[in-house]
Amino acid sequence: MVEPDVAARVHDPGTPAIPGLPDWANRHTDNALIGLLVVAALTLVGFVLLYFGGGPAWPGFAFLAIGGAGIAAYGALVYPFFRNLERRLPQNEERWAELEGKLVASFEQLGAGDLVRAGEHTSQLPARLSRVSAAASGALSSLAQQIQDSSIEVASAADAVNQVASDLASGSSQQAASVVEITAAMEELARTASQIAENATRQAELASRAEASGESGSEAVFEAVAGVEEVQKRISAIANRADTLGTRSKEIYRVLELINEIAQETHILSLNAAIEAVAAGAEGRRFSVVAEEVRHLAQRSQESVESVRNLLDEFSGSIRATIVATEEGSKEAARVLERSRAAASAIDELRQASGDTSRVARQISMATQQQNAASDEVVMTLREVSLVVQRMTGGLKNLSGTADRLNSLGLTIQLLAQSFHLDSPRSLKHMVEEWGKELERAATSTELEETLDRLVQQTPFIELGYFADTTGYLVALCYNRAAVSGRQQLLTLVSAREIDMTQRPWYRTVSRERRAALTQPYESLQHTGHVFTVAAPVYGHDRTFKGVVGVDINVTGWTRI
Amino acid sequence: MIAPESSSKGANGSGRLGGLSTGSHLLVQAGEYVCALPLVSVRRVVRSLTVHPLPGSAPELEGLAEFGGEPLPVLNLARMVNAAPGANPAYPVTVVVWAGPADAREIMGLAVDAALEVADVPSASVVAGGGGFLLGEAPIAGRVVRVLNLEALGRET
Amino acid sequence: MSSYLLLRRGGVLWGIDNAAVTGLTRRGESFRIAMDGEAPLSADEVLCVVDDLRVQPSAALCRFWPGAAAGVAGLAVHGELPLVVVDPRQPPAMLRLEEGDGTDG
DSSP, rough: OOOOOOOOOOOOOOOOOTTOOOOOHHHHHHHHHHHHHHHHHHHHHHHHHHHHHOOHHHHHHHHHHHHHHHHHIIIIIHHHHHHHHHHHHHHHHHHHHHHHHHHHHHHHHTTTTTHHHHHHTTTTOOHHHHHHHHHHHHHHHHHHHHHHHHHHHHHHHHHHHHHHHHHHHHHHHHHHHHHHHHHHHHHHHHHHHHHHHHHHHHHHHHHHHHHHHHHHHHHHHHHHHHHHHHHHHHHHHHHHHHHHHHHHHHHHHHHHHHHHHHHHHHHHHHHHHHHHHHHHHOOOOOHHHHHHHHHHHHHHOOOOOOOHHHHHHHHHHHHHHHHHHHHHHHHHHHHHHHHHHHHHHHHHHHHHHHHHHHHHHHHHHHHHHHHHHHHHHHHHHHHHHHHHHHHHHHHHHHHHHHHHHHHHHHHHHHHHTTTTTTSSOOOOOHHHHHHHHHHHHOOOOHHHHHHHHHHHOOOOOOOOEEEETTTTTEEEEEOOOOTTTTSSSOOHHHTTSSSSSGHHHHHHHHHHOOOOOOOOOOEETSSSSEEEEEEEEEEEEEOHOOOOOHEEEGGGGGGOO | OOOOOOOOOOOOSSSOSSSSEEEEEEEEETTEEEEEEGGGEEEEEEEEEBBBBBBOOOOOOEEEEEEEEEEEEEEHHHHHHTTOSSSSSSSSSEEEEEEEGGGEEEEEEESSSEEEEEEEGGGGGGGEEEEEEEEEEETTTTEEEEEEGGGGGTTOO | OOOOEEEETTTTEEEEEEGGEEEEEEETTTTEEEEEEEEEEESSEEEEEEEEOOOOHHHHHHOOOHHHHHHHHHHEEEEEEEEEEETTTTTOOOGGTTSSSSOHH
C-alpha cells in the first residue's frame, strides 16, 4: 500500500530591488542614481573647464548650469519622492507578507491537489491576482476534469479494444482450427486426386484396348453383315425363282383346268354320242363303240389331268413350302441383317465411346495431376495462412494485454486526476467531503448510518461506504445492494469492527491532513477484487473532528464515475 | 358295254318303250345316289343350264331353262330321289330327257351332279322298288344303281 | 296368232295375251296392267309385245308349281329366255295387283 503524497509545497521568493516599492519605482531607482552621477559629473566637468580650461568660459558655465539645475531638480523632485517611498516601505512589506502568506497557502493547497481550498485562499488576494489565480485554478480544474473524462474514454476504448481483440482472438482461434481442418481436407483431397489420376490412367489404357477391340469387332461385324446381305440376295433370288415356278404352276393349273374341261366336254360328247348311237339303232352300233372309246379317252384324260394335278399339287406344295421357307429365310436374313447392322452400329458406338472414354480419362488424369499440384499449393498457402493466423492470434493476445494496460493506465490517470479536489460532482474527493457535511448533520449513530446508506445506494459506482470515529471504531458499514447483488458479503459491521481502522492508510491520511484523500488500488477485504478508497474528514457542529467517512470503489466499475 | 337295242323315237322324242326299262342307261350321280336313266328317254347331256327360279315352286323344281329354243323345266334329281347331298360336284350337268306318259311326254331337264357313263342294265338285275318313278335298284359295276322310270315322272305326286 | 305382252314380276318372265290387256299405267316403281273384265295385274317390268310365241304346255310345271298351276297356260321361249304364259282369266296370285303396290303415276 502506498501512503498518499501530501501536496508538495512550492515556494517562489521573487524579491524586488527595494522591498515595498512598486515595480516601476524599482525599475527607475537605478536610473535616478545614474542621472545624479551624470549631473555630478557634468558639474565637475564644468568646474574643471571653467577653472582649469583655457578656452571660452561659456562651456564651463553651461556645464555648471546644467549640473546645478540637475542637482536642484534632484533635490526638489527626486529626493523627496524617494523619501516618501521609504516611509511607505514597512507598510508595503507587511501587506506583501500577508499576500505572500495567502498565496503560499493557496499554492500549498494547490500542491496538495485541493483546488477548492486553493480557490478559497486566492479569493482574498487583490482582484487581479485573485482573478489570475482563479483562472489558473479553473484551468487546472478543467484540465483535471478533462483528464478524468479522457481517462474514462481511454478506459472505455481500451475495454472496447479488449473486447474486439478478444473476439478477434476467438475468431482467429476458430479460423486457425478451420484452417487446420481445411488443410487436412485438402491433403486428403490431394491424395484422392492422386488416386483418381491413377484410376483415370488405368481407365484410359482399358478404354484404348476396348477401342482397339471395338475396331476389330466392328470389322468382323461388317464382314458378317456383308455375308448376310449376300445370303439375303441369294435367298431373294431363290424366292424369285420359286415365285416364277409358282406362276408357272398356276399356268399349268389353268392348262390342266382347260384340259379337264375339254375332257369333261369330251365325256359329255361321248355320252351324247352314245345316246345318239342308241337312238340310231343298229346303224349306230359302231358309232356307240366310237363314243365309248371317246368316253374312255375323256376318262383317261381326266385321270391324266388328275394325276398331273396331283403331281402339280405336290409340286405346288413344294413350291409353296419353298416360297414359305425362302420368305422365312429372307425374313430371318433380314432380321439377322438388321441385328447385324445394329450390332455393327453398337460396336461402332462402343468404339467411339471407348475412344471418348480414353480421351476423357486422359483429360481427367491430366486435370487431376494439375489439381494435385494446385492442392499442394493450396496446402502450402493454408499452412502459411495458419501461421499468419497464429501470429495474428498472438498479436491479438498482445493487443488484449495492451488494452488491459491501457485500461490500467486510464485508471491510473483517473486516480491521478481524482487526486485533485475539484469543485465538481465528478470529483470524488469533493463528493465524499460533501457526504461528510451531510453526516455532520446526523445527531445519532443510527441517523448517521441511515444517511450513509442513502448516499451509498444512490451512487451506483460505490461498492461500500463506512464511517469510523476518532478512535477508529467503525460506526457504520453500508453496502451498495445493487452493486454487490448476488455476492456474499464477507465483511460485516461486526467483523469489520475487529479491524483497527486507525491503521488504515486512508484513515491516517485524512486524520493527519484533515482533507479528502484517495488511495491507490488495493486488494479489497471483501476479496471481490481491487478497490480504491476515497475518504474525507467529518466534523461536528463545533467543527471538531469526529471521524472519517470512506467509500470503496471497485476498479472494474470505475468508468461509471 | 352297251347292249344295242332297237328303239324309235318320234321327232319330238315321244317314243315308247314297252315293259320294264331295259338296255342302255345313262348313269348319273345325284347326291349320294347313282341313278340310271333309260337312254331312250335321254335326249342330251349338257353342261348345267342357266336356271331361272320360280318363286313358290316345289323344292324339286329348280326353275326354268332354255334348251335349243325350247323352255325346259329343270328338276333336281337328287331331291327327286331323296338323296343326301354328296360332295360338291366338280362338273354338274343337266340331262335333257323326255319325261311323262307316252301320250303326254314333255321335255324337261334333270340337274345332276355328274354324268358318269352309259351302261347296260339287265332287267333281271333290277330289284323292283315301289314302282312309279323309282323302278328299282340294280348292281352295276360294284355299286347300287337306282333305276328310274321317267314315264312315271309326271304321274307321281 | 296371238300376241303376248311380256313382263317381269318376282324375277319371273311372264307372257299374257295382249288382247286381254286394256291398259298399262305406271305405279311408282311398278306397273299396273288393266285387264279386260278381270282384276288388274302388277308388273315390276314391262318388256315388250311379241307375236311369234310358241306356247308349250307343261305338266311338270303344274305338278311342281301348284300355286301357279291353275293360271299357267304353258311355257315359251323368247330371246333364249324361258317365260311362263299365263291364262288372263285366272292369273297366278303373284301377278295380281295388291293394295299398296306403288301409286298411280
